[in-house]
Amino acid sequence: xxxxxxxxxxxxxxxxEESDELDLLVAGLSASEWASPTPAEGWTVAHQIAHLNWTxxxxxxxxxxxxxxxxxxxxxLASPETFAAEAAEEAVAALTxxxxxxxxxxxxxxxxxxxxxxxxGTRLPWYGPPMSIASMATARLMETWAHxxxxxxxxxxxxxxxxxxxxxxxxxxxxxxxxxxxxxLRPPAEQFRVELRAEDGTSAVYGPEDAAQRITGPLLDxxxxxxxxxxxxxxxxxAVGTDADxxxxxxxxxxxxxxxxxxxxxxR
Numbered sequence: 266x267x268x269x270x271x272x273x274x275x276x277x278x279x280x281x282e283e284s285d286e287l288d289l290l291v292a293g294l295s296a297s298e299w300a301s302p303t304p305a306e307g308w309t310v311a312h313q314i315a316h317l318n319w320t321x322x323x324x325x326x327x328x329x330x331x332x333x334x335x336x337x338x339x340x341x342l343a344s345p346e347t348f349a350a351e352a353a354e355e356a357v358a359a360l361t362x363x364x365x366x367x368x369x370x371x372x373x374x375x376x377x378x379x380x381x382x383x384x385x386g387t388r389l390p391w392y393g394p395p396m397s398i399a400s401m402a403t404a405r406l407m408e409t410w411a412h413x414x415x416x417x418x419x420x421x422x423x424x425x426x427x428x429x430x431x432x433x434x435x436x437x438x439x440x441x442x443x444x445x446x447x448x449x450l451r452p453p454a455e456q457f458r459v460e461l462r463a464e465d466g467t468s469a470v471y472g473p474e475d476a477a478q479r480i481t482g483p484l485l486d487x488x489x490x491x492x493x494x495x496x497x498x499x500x501x502x503x504a505v506g507t508d509a510d511x512x513x514x515x516x517x518x519x520x521x522x523x524x525x526x527x528x529x530x531x532x533r
Contacts, residue, residue, distance in 0.1 A: 315356035411492035437491030437518035478506025
């Protein structure tokens with residue numbers, strides 16, 4: 266079994282690489298491109314980066330000042346549907362794109378430093394259950410990839426899938442029951458088998474081998490599904506079993522309220 270510290274370091278490395286790749290995509294944008302609308306209604310490219318910067322700062326607060334983070338949770342509970350969007354709007358209104366880019370770079374560097382310095386076994390408070398350092402890094406990577414997809418779609422850019430998608434898929438699988446709970450539903454007791462094909466020919470596999478209910482499809486498509494960046498009808502993800510089929514309609518890899526997702530391409 267891999268050493269826990271080595272696993273955490275590897276995830277943190279991947280988290281940094283995911284942000285660096287997105288940084289390369291946005292660093293040279295013009296002012297009009299920063300203002301391009303993304304698939305998230307009301308959000309421009311600048312809003313997407315502002316949101317990532319804000320979430321990195323909140324994660325840093327969770328890692329360094331739990332009491333202050335508790336206050337942030339209070340704000341979220343007071344307006345669960347709008348608090349994230351309001352924070353992004355405030356940042357876009359206050360900062361130029363270049364100033365926002367500098368803040369994002371500095372903020373994510375501080376978060377990397379804090380997470381790497383945290384003692385082994387640390388559990389960080391979050392909007393759901395407390396998280397290990399590796400889980401926090403995975404969540405930040407997932408969100409960076411997902412919002413990066415919104416930006417890529419806005420700019421008409423096709424991104425090359427990387428091995429980092431395995432982190433996104435893993436958190437999507439682990440969040441299966443949460444997707445039910447957040448909708449007031451009872452999750453099925455039976456575990457699913459999830460078998461995903463990566464573009465390099467390898468597989469990402471989760472769940473018991475003998476599970477009767479199964480999910481199969483491309484790794485990229487599954488990640489787009491659980492981050493709600495594409496509609497199920499536009500993806501080659503398939504289910505065997507009633508419960509597994511239902512899960513594909515509600516899956517979400519992120520904390521917070523149930524997302525509206527994206528409409529099918531024919532309805533946009």
